[in-house]
Amino acid sequence: MESNKYENHILIIFAHPALQKSRVNKVLLGAVRDIESVTVHDIYEFYPDFHINVAKEQKLLKDSDIIIFQYPLFWYNVPALLKEWQDLVLTHKWAYGKGGIALRGKKLFCAITTGARESLYSKDGFNRFTIQEFLHPVSQLARVCGMHFLPPFVVHGTHSLTEPEIISHSEDYRKLVIALRDNKFDLEAARKFKRLNEHMDKVIIR
Numbered sequence: 567m568e569s570n571k572y573e574n575h576i577l578i579i580f581a582h583p584a585l586q587k588s589r590v591n592k593v594l595l596g597a598v599r600d601i602e603s604v605t606v607h608d609i610y611e612f613y614p615d616f617h618i619n620v621a622k623e624q625k626l627l628k629d630s631d632i633i634i635f636q637y638p639l640f641w642y643n644v645p646a647l648l649k650e651w652q653d654l655v656l657t658h659k660w661a662y663g664k665g666g667i668a669l670r671g672k673k674l675f676c677a678i679t680t681g682a683r684e685s686l687y688s689k690d691g692f693n694r695f696t697i698q699e700f701l702h703p704v705s706q707l708a709r710v711c712g713m714h715f716l717p718p719f720v721v722h723g724t725h726s727l728t729e730p731e732i733i734s735h736s737e738d739y740r741k742l743v744i745a746l747r748d749n750k751f752d753l754e755a756a757r758k759f760k761r762l763n764e765h766m767d768k769v770i771i772r
């Protein structure tokens with residue numbers, strides 16, 4: 567891990583059980599892999615048998631300022647290994663509870679892809695709830711652990727995206743991650759939007 571040449575160290579906890587079949591996450595991940603002061607941690611690659619090394623994961627978290635959970639939405643939730651990771655890694659008296667201050671003050675957000683279009687995520691839409699509502703469990707775990715939960719980066723309608731559209735989303739993701747690393751990110755402005763990639767020009771400080 568680099569010394570503190572940059573303002574922030576970013577940890578991407580990446581969870582996709584079939585990366586070889588991925589169209590979107592593969593490209594998003596490819597756009598951020600080489601950024602300095604960013605660690606991409608593919609948990610399905612590390613733990614195909616679900617045997618998570620808790621001490622290693624906690625060390626990675628401790629060494630980071632900003633944590634991103636990147637995953638395809640599966641049944642309105644995180645993929646199974648990311649749920650297992652949350653259950654095992656975010657332990658009592660370490661992440662929360664008496665003396666559990668390891669994550670306090672860090673930032674957390676989700677970078678999600680969804681098969682369904684954005685319009686289907688609304689009160690009157692097919693999925694009945696917004697993406698923000700489906701993220702309440704992650705938002706609440708962030709709060710209990712003393713972390714600042716940011717709006718998500720969301721790519722909707724993955725099945726109908728063209729290659730240029732996927733590349734454009736990946737460029738936005740890269741710009742966002744670099745801005746966060748360099749503290750060129752307006753947190754207050756971001757909180758007003760439902761997605762970090764809704765108005766990139768308003769959240770990234772030039």
Ligand SMILES: Cc1cc2nc3c(=O)[nH]c(=O)nc-3n(C[C@H](O)[C@H](O)[C@H](O)COP(=O)(O)O)c2cc1C
Nearest residue numbers: 588589590591638639640641642679680681682724
């Ligand atoms: C098991 C499973 C569950 C899924 N559940 C949802 C879902 O709840 N909502 C949704 O919009 N898309 C859902 N999808 C579609 C995925 O989110 C979509 O295939 C993925 O975001 C595409 O990203 P990729 O190209 O990186 O694989 C599901 C797909 C699978 C395989």
